[in-house]
Ligand SMILES: O=C(O)CCC(=O)C(=O)O
């Protein structure tokens with residue numbers, strides 16, 4: 001399949017018309033309804049004492065089905081995975097866009113309409129969080145040098161123009177004009193007619209017809225503009241060069257080809273986990289050659305900027321491991337929360353991964369990474385709107401002098 005990679009790199013998104021073949025659409029719609037009914041039953045069971053009878057379904061602005069949850073996918077609904085998430089054209093598109101041509105499914109969800117109208121939507125944001133990722137400038141330099149590690153999709157089963165994007169914003173900081181507008185968005189507004197569609201900073205509505213797809217960078221400024229009761233069944237999630245499947249039971253009902261594809265994803269994920277462990281052990285051993293070899297298998301061919309982002313992700317992994325292994329270690333609540341869950345598009349493999357290291361190893365590891373963490377930290381509290389973040393002491397945008405992989409490697413491999 002021919003796609004315009006240059007346009008994706010430049011604009012941060014690509015619209016692919018009629019991506020779902022017309023003869024597949026009707027059965028996908030049926031399966032999506034079944035999947036939602038199953039998720040609704042779980043939400044109803046899980047409702048809190050003060051919740052409405054439908055629980056989360058009745059409270060959310062954007063109710064989301066998670067396909068990996070046991071009970072959602074079986075033989076009746078497996079076409080959602082077979083005909084989109086691991087379909088040849090889908091994987092081929094992701095392979096062409098990603099920094100390495102080995103796409104793995106990283107998440108499979110479906111965004112549905114709420115039970116009542118919610119004007120105002122999500123507000124413009126980037127799907128990134130500097131607490132456990134890297135400053136935007138570092139992410140951008142890496143993106144432009146190597147291409148993305150992760151790409152995400154919206155694939156509507158019914159016409160859908162909810163998503164707006166700011167073309168090209170994935171490779172730059174917010175402008176001052178945007179920041180003024182985004183900060184204003186954060187204030188409570190009494191005007192209920194207010195919606196983010198008023199934004200005039202170059203936003204563009206992504207007008208998708210049923211079966212079209214948009215694939216976009218998670219760094220891109222985008223917004224779910226307004227949520228109404230109009231029927232919405234839009235597949236959402238992505239592909240990444242890393243993968244991790246805490247829930248793998250859904251694969252049992254897949255047709256053999258799709259099943260084998262997930263076996264490959266899972267095997268690659270284990271290999272990446274092993275390479276992450278090997279790179280951290282090399283740091284403990286102050287063995288820079290072994291470190292470089294391990295990083296090469298985490299992301300083959302990554303350039304300098306890519307290696308810096310990998311080093312920063314490993315720094316976050318070292319922090320999470322220390323926080324998980326050492327109850328006496330002082331970490332912020334936000335860091336503890338990030339450490340408690342995996343984030344399989346950076347190098348956060350979740351709490352189980354920390355058990356590969358002893359408490360003593362976690363202390364040495366953090367000693368080695370602390371100087372890099374200090375460089376990424378600010379003395380004053382930082383905040384920038386449109387990131388998935390509260391104010392905190394890490395830089396949101398700038399990559400400070402010396403916070404690059406080479407400077408940090410020199411630091412520990414010399415034994416200083
Ligand atoms: O509703 C949409 O299309 C976008 C939603 C979104 O950006 C989000 O939930 O992070």
Ligand SMILES: [Fe+2]
Pocket residue numbers: 125126127222
């Ligand atoms: Fe988003």
